[in-house]
Amino acid sequence: MLAGSRPSFNSGPPSQSMQQQPQALHPIYPNQFQSPTLPPNFSANQQQSPILPPNFSSSQHYQASMSSNHQIQSHTQHHTNNQQLSSSQFPSQSLNYTGPQQSLQGQFSTQQPNLTGMPQSSVGPFSLEPTTHSLTSTGNQQLYQSQASIMPTEMNQTSMQQGTITFNKFCAPPTFSNAQFPQPLPFPNQSSPDMSGVPQYQQTQYPGSQRPNNNAPSSSFAPISQSPPAISYPQQPLPPHYSNQPNFSTAPTKSGSQLNGPNAYSGHPPPSGSNTYPAQSLSSGSSIYSGQQPPSGLNTYPGQPPSSGPTQQTYQSQRIDPDMVPNVVQVLEQSQEKIQEPFITNAPGSIPPLAATDFVCQDQGSCNPRYIRSTTYTIPYATDMIKQSQIPIALAISPLANLRSDEFEPPVTNFGEIGPIRCHRCKAYMCSFMQFIDGGKRFICCFCEAATDVPPEYFNHLDHSGRRMDWYQRPELCLGSYEVLATKQYCKDEKWPEPPAFIFMIDVSYNSVRSGLVEYICHILKNELLNYLPKDKDAETSNVRVGFVTFDKQIHFYNIKNTLGQPQMMIVSDLEDIFVPLLDGFLGSPLESRAVINSLLDQIPQSFANTQETETILAPVIQSGIQAFREANCSGKIYVFSTTLPIAVAPGKLSNRDDKKLLGTDKEKTLLAPANNIFTKLGEECAQQGCAVDLFVFPNNYIDLATISEVCRVSGGQTYKFNYFSIENDGERLLDDLKRNFQRATAFDALMRVRTSTGIRPIDFLGNFYMTNTTEMIFGTIDSDKSVCVELKHDDKLPVESNTYVQAALLYTSISGQRRLRILTLALTVTSSYTSLYPACDLDTIMNYITKVAVRSISVSTPKSIRDSIITQSANMLACYRKNCAQSTTAGQLILPETLKLLPVYVTSLIKCDGLTGTQTVTTDDRTLQMHRLMSMNIKGTFAYLYPRVFALHNLEEDKIPPPMIRCSYDRFSETGAYVIENGLVMYIWLGSQLSPTFVQSLFGIQTSSHIQAEKCRIVDLDNPISRNVRALLNLMRNERNSYMKSFVIQQRDSIEPFFKNYLIEDKGFTGGASYVDFLYHLHREIRNILQ
Incomplete structure (x- = not known):
């Protein structure tokens, strides 16, 4: 039912109907590829820390479990001569080697x-x-x-x-x-x-400032x-x-x-x-x-402390x-040194540089590896090789990935009424690997080898080498990535789409108003964010329309029609049958209706300033947004700002079901699974309508993200979490996250399909999306930070020494309302030799795939089973290499192929990370948040999560930012130094106990480090080299991530330092998990067992 308006809003005349935007037409791609090779000028058109306690504040202290007399504790476990250490005992127990x-x-x-x-x-x-x-x-x-x-x-x-x-x-x-x-x-x-028995360290007292390494291996x-x-x-x-x-x-x-x-x-x-x-x-x-x-003074290297360092043994x-x-820092440095020229994609099976390195790519046939990477660039010819090697055959696809500024975005071409050129049998799109025959009248498909007639409008003659005369003038013939303007046949109901719209839904309950959130959101929308609405690269203004909704136990819609003097409110209290009371005026242009919008954003905080309503709803709110997009016949995004668990009587009502004792146990999957399927179904509706939900939650308690964030996961949206929100601590982060969200490349109402050559086919899909069949992934939205994994399977043996091809086609609506196709093609080689398979592996992609498989398994398996599965698969990969490629080596050696030599350190991190095997130190909501992030994370983000970056701050030089990385171990920290560590989600600044007071004064503007509070301390904008260099480094690190990383300042020997040590993945985990060195022992034992 409708209720009268609560604030005094004035009425106005009815709005004019929305005008349909015609599709921009472009001629066939212009003749700008005249060079015999592709020319260089080619162009076309936080969350709070997941490891800090949920109720953490600067005044609270959490005692770390360490010996008060700073002794190294050693434990002995005796095993008989015939006992074997099972994977279930690892990594929480020490390794025992007997005989x-x-x-x-x-x-x-x-x-x-x-x-x-x-x-x-x-x-x-x-x-x-x-x-x-x-x-x-x-x-x-x-x-x-x-x-x-x-x-x-x-x-x-x-x-x-x-x-x-x-x-x-x-x-x-x-x-x-x-x-x-x-x-x-x-x-x-x-x-x-x-x-028999476990070796032991001698317990030793540590005088003075020396203290033991609490992360030392359990066996000694x-x-x-x-x-x-x-x-x-x-x-x-x-x-x-x-x-x-x-x-x-x-x-x-x-x-x-x-x-x-x-x-x-x-x-x-x-x-x-x-x-x-x-x-x-x-x-x-x-x-x-x-x-x-x-x-x-001897054996010094970046990050190692002097003899008086904090963990000197x-x-x-x-x-x-x-x-x-093998260590990550050394491998990255060596890989970066090898990059002397651009990576060119003209040869099938070309292995790209590591994802974490800085390189330039020239597209000359296969697409940029930032769009598609393969776990191996040489495919095994038969299934038997895959079963024995255990190397997954999968693709990591980021169809809208960000490129370097000196690389070129896929050009946009227009085939007119004939539409995209496709194979008549398998429906693959034209690519650089198609071969033209019969003087250019037909082409042979590289995927299914069928011959297809060339439309007369697309015909061109061939040169003496069999290539079309316009080969370098058409991007679809010479590039691995390009875009095509779609015809009406690719649109819903064969109607041109409208430009996307953004709907902002703001919680105006008591908690939200009291924290200052309502006023702050209205303030930044009015003064900042509406100026950052996305637009096409060459457009002068944005075509995005906006709408506003507020809610508590009811839903309030606002009319922002530009002909109104003041906005109008309409209230819907019937939550069982949601509808949008405004057929006209709910969505408006920020340019045309700016005065009305500004007035609305000024009045919302005043209207609800004295509210006493503590209960909220959520599912009906999202449902109303979907209904608004449906009636407007457009796609878009729904931005929901919510502060509490939706406990009001309405569809989607939830109750507190949190039980931290279950985390890390076999029953944790009940907490990490949705309480009901209401929000999952809402996500499916979003995806089918072409919209997604980005959920910003600001809880003081449990909010059941496992249930409510399902709407984000299925629709292709994202969840942001701000614990105990305050403008002082979180305002900058909220503003930055919204700006990034607005500005990143985004596709709306998207559908992606992967096609492959005959003999292999996609069988499994991993990521945040919706599927109605076995081949097509549906996204309400997909952006430049999102990635999906696609596993491939053999249907038959592939011809050895031949090529195989994969093509990802993304059909989407652009931010300007154009319907487009983005075509990405990758050529791979085929082999029957293990000595060719292993050098072509890409560990970055393998770990991205393994991580996504492990996270998905949480809902159906136990933490122990998942860890055992990861370790077993890793051991099988290395055992197969040892058996088939290094038979002559002695049995006591752990042989690692060059491309997989960092596999042990990544697996060490994965099996003890919070997202996969959380403990009671991580809240259920934070665990869910990390799981959803990992499922959509691109390769570069997965690398940062598994091996956080560490930089020294105390010796920064202005011309050397970023400085060399430091290994992720407490042994590398000096008492006299300051360091920063980040994993893409959170950032810590660690200060040594003997750090110079001058450095503290220059960085924080305070006299002594005793005044530093972990969460509230800020790096002050001071005019000195230390402040400038540190701020430049931190800004550089944040700009490389897809969300703003909140920073915490940790002092050496502080009570919360053990939580920080969880990020030092080469050391033994604070809450369990083996060190890197210990895991090497265990992995080698597993390999020997397999070989025996």
Whole structure:
């Protein structure tokens, strides 16, 4: 029913009917490709921290679980000789390596095999068979070997003291014997002859400012009773590709004074073309173990603390040196250094640079890898290879991905009435891999090999090479990505669409008004956001229309017709049968109705300033927005600003069902699943209407995002969460998120289909969208930050040494109301060889796919089963490589292919991340939010989530922003430094306990760090180099992410520091989960079990 208007709004004359916007017509793409190759000038037309407690405030303290006397706690678990560590025991329990010690006396060299066609890294800390090696090394610099291995390498035995290293067939580290020692160095837990039990660190007190590394591996070793042997090594020249200057992109080089100990490096220069990852051994005479502290000032590299650093280990121990295992920072730096020229897509199967690197792409056949990336660019010819390798065959597609400023957007062409040129059999669109025959009268489809007649309007002659004469004048013939203006046959009911509209729905209940949210939203809409409405690249003004709704237990619609002197309100209180009372005037142009809109935004806060209504509705509000779009025959977005759980009596009413005790257990899926299907059905209605819901929630308590955010997930929208909203702490973030949301490239009323060559087909689709059949993904909206994964399956064996093709076609309405098709094509090669399959893998895409599969499995599986599945799949990938590509290597080595050498560190992070295996420190709503983000996250976002970026702030230089990355480990932090870490969702600034007061004053404008509050502290805009450089870096980091990252300031030894440490993924997790080094042990054990 309708009720009278509550505020005093004036009436006005009726509005004029909306005018239909004609479709812009363009001629066939102009002749601007005259170069024999593509010319360089080618052109055409937060949330609150998920790990902080939900009720966190600066005045509250949460005690970290650590020893008050700063001791390293060690635990021993005894296992018999035959016990095996199951995946269910990992990673929460320490690893145990048991078995009788065996040794063979003698000295010999281990010859590393020379594999052809496959560079690889090996970081194997184990030897299965008894083997004795000569411990030798040369030079005062670290040399590298072709197959990097944590095993003894081929040794130079000229004029050197020699020691023997004895390996046993189990997982325990080797013993070391030398003439200087009357007895071998003690073996871990050598009290029992069968070597059972877990090695232990010696508990050591930490005097003064030194404190233990709480993230140290749970398994450790007994103290060394004597100093390591002093072995001297003659100096040899460096390899030609290394300079005498320090190179921090590789493992640190020891100084001459350290070469007289067991931490010296060994090995020969690598052969040409081989992988140059450091050769490593699990010997106590190799640098992988750091039994003693290096002298002060030695072995320094970016981010490592001096000898007085916060986690400097003073105890004598044997452990894997983290510097000697593959690390993300080094790989990124090396990959970036290799990028000297643009990546050109003219060859099928071309492997693009890493997604996190900065590169320029020239489209010359296949599309830009920012649009489509494949898990491997060489497809196995048969299903058997996929089953054995466990490498997923999938695509990560971001059809509207942002490009660099010096790259070109897909050009828009118009075929007129004939419409897009397509294969008559499989309906694939014209691409650069189609072949023309019969003098240009027909073309052969590269997907199904059918011949299709060329329409007379599209005919052109062929040159002597069989190409059309206008090959370089038409983007569909020479590019991998282009757009086509669609005909009416591609429109709903064969009618041209109207430009999209935005509807703003504002909660005006008591909580929303009291927090200042209503007034702030109206303020930024009036003064900021309406000036940021999106528009086409060449358009002068935006065609987007806007509408306004407020709600509590009722829904208030507003007439903003430009002929009115004041806006009009109409109230709908019948929530069972929702309708829009305004047929004309609800949606209006911000340019034509700006005065009325400004008046409305001024009056809304005043009208509800004294409200006492605490209950709200939500489902009927969204339903009314869908109805408004339906009546206006347009697509668009619904922006909902809500503060409380919708408990008012109405469709979609919810109750508090939160139970944190279930998180992390087998029953957590009941909390993470929707309470009902009402919001899921609303999302389906949105998708079919061509609109999406972006939900901004501002809760003080549980709001059941698992249920209400379903409407965002299904429609292609996004959820934003602001805990305990205040303008001071969250106003800037809200404004920035809305600006980004408005300005990013967005497609409305979109439908995407993936076509493939004969022999493979898409079978599974992962992301936030709606499907009514098995082939088409429907999006209310999809934007530049969203990505989907499509898994491919073999229907038959593919011809070896041939090419296979995939094409993604996105049909959508642009922001100006044009109906367009975006065509993206990628060419891949086919192989029957594992030595060709593994070098063509793209780990970034593999992890994006595995992450999405794992998140989707949460609703049907248990956390333990999901973790076990990820570990098993990873172990199978590496075991297959070991079996088929590295048979000649010793059994004790962990062999990693070059393209997958970072797989262990990413899996380490994934299996203990909050989004996948949350704990009670993460609220149910925050867990749901991360799950939805991960399902739509693009590859670059997944990389940042799995391996957060860390930068030092205390030594920033203006001409070196961003500075070099630092590894994600607490060992890299110095007490005298300041660091920033971000994962795309949240940002922390960590301040060392000995940080200079001058730095604090220059950055925060306060005298002492004791006045800093984690959430409220702000970096002040001060005119000094420190403030300018830090603000420049933080702004750069935020601009690279798709949402504004809220920053928290953490001080060393602060009570909430352990929560911050959860982001240091190379360390042991604060709430559980193994360290990177520990996981390598476990992964190697899994691989050996598979091979045996």
